[in-house]
Amino acid sequence: MKTIVLSTLAALVMLGCKNNAKQTEEKTSMATNKETTSLEWETLFDGTSFDNWKVYNGGEVVEPWSIEEGAMVFNPPTExxxxxxxxxxxxxxxxxxxxSMEWRIAEGGNSGIFWGIHESKDFFAPYQTGPEIxxxxxxxHPDSKNGLNRHAGALYDMVEPSEDVTKPVGEWNSCTIKIDHVNNIGEVTLNxxxxxxxxxxGSAWDDMxxxxxxxxxxxxxxYPDGHIGVQDHGDGVAYRNIKIAKL
Structure with a gap:
């Protein structure tokens, strides 16, 4: 009888912990949703033009980027x-x-979303200055075998996602990235x-x-004041419904 009671108590404790974790996650998600709905949004990509975008260290957007069914799509060039x-x-x-945006990766694909990009002929790619999600x-993709801090949603090579909430390849993933230097917080919300x-x-960033x-x-x-970017990593990828709100 004593064993049964102890087992029951242990099960109840575990259930309570799971419920608390779920409630915390739900509260965090609700707080994030409340914050994002109260912001003043600026459209970066409306599905019809590349007016707000350019090639890094280049000019207007050209192939192999194109607009297909309301999304900006990168189709890897054959040459x-x-x-x-x-x-x-x-x-x-x-x-x-x-x-805020949605992304869809091709099978076996790799890409990234950057902020804090400094455009200069001294650099050949955004990732030299801009941190990447x-x-x-x-x-x-083989890079996923190099650590959880290489998985989708990670602050690349620095902070791993708490869990894998990505949708199957071919489906759209909803992604929100918050960068707040005033309160010293960065945050990624995926789906x-x-x-x-x-x-x-500060020191926490420097240590990472x-x-x-x-x-x-x-x-x-x-460069805290920098450009937003999306990566040509040589693989097929698509982005849509891209908007940004200043804090």
Whole structure:
């Protein structure tokens, strides 16, 4: 009888912990939803034009980017001129903001969403200055085997997602990225769940960078006022319903 009672109590405690965790997650998600609905949004991509975008260190958006069914779509070129990259950045810069979009990755694909990008001929790609939120096929892309901080939704090579809430390849994922230098908080919400939180300044940020592949990159994360970007990683990817609100 004593064993049965103890087992029952243990089960109740475990159930209580799970319920508390679920309630905390739901409250966090509700708070995030409440915040985002009260913001004043600026459309970055409305599904009809690339007016708010340009090629990094280049001009207007060109193929292999195109607009298909209301989405900006990257179809990998069969032939690529030597040294050519097609990373896109916003024409405007942003410091404190909430960025909202949907993304869809091709099978085995890899891409990323950047902020704090500094455009200069001194750099050949956005990732040299801009931190990245990973866009990935977790099941098939080999980078996912290099650690959870390489999975979709991760602050790339620094903070892993708390759980995998990605939808199957071919389906759209809803993503919200909050960058707030005033309150020193960064946050990633994927498909309604807050999966990543991190400091964006100070010693906590410096420690994360020091323990990542970017440790010796002097200009990485050094530009709080920078461009938003989406990555040409050589794989098929699509983005849509892109909007941003200043905090």
């Amino acid at each position: 690529r001129p030597e040294g050519a990259t097609y990373n896109l950045i916003s024409k405007n810069k942003y410091t404190n903001f909430v960025l 990973q866009v990935l096929d977790n099941e098939r 309604g769940t807050v999966i990543v939180s991190f400091a964006v300044d 960078v020091a323990n990542s592949k970017f440790a010796t990159w002097e200009d990485f994360g050094a």
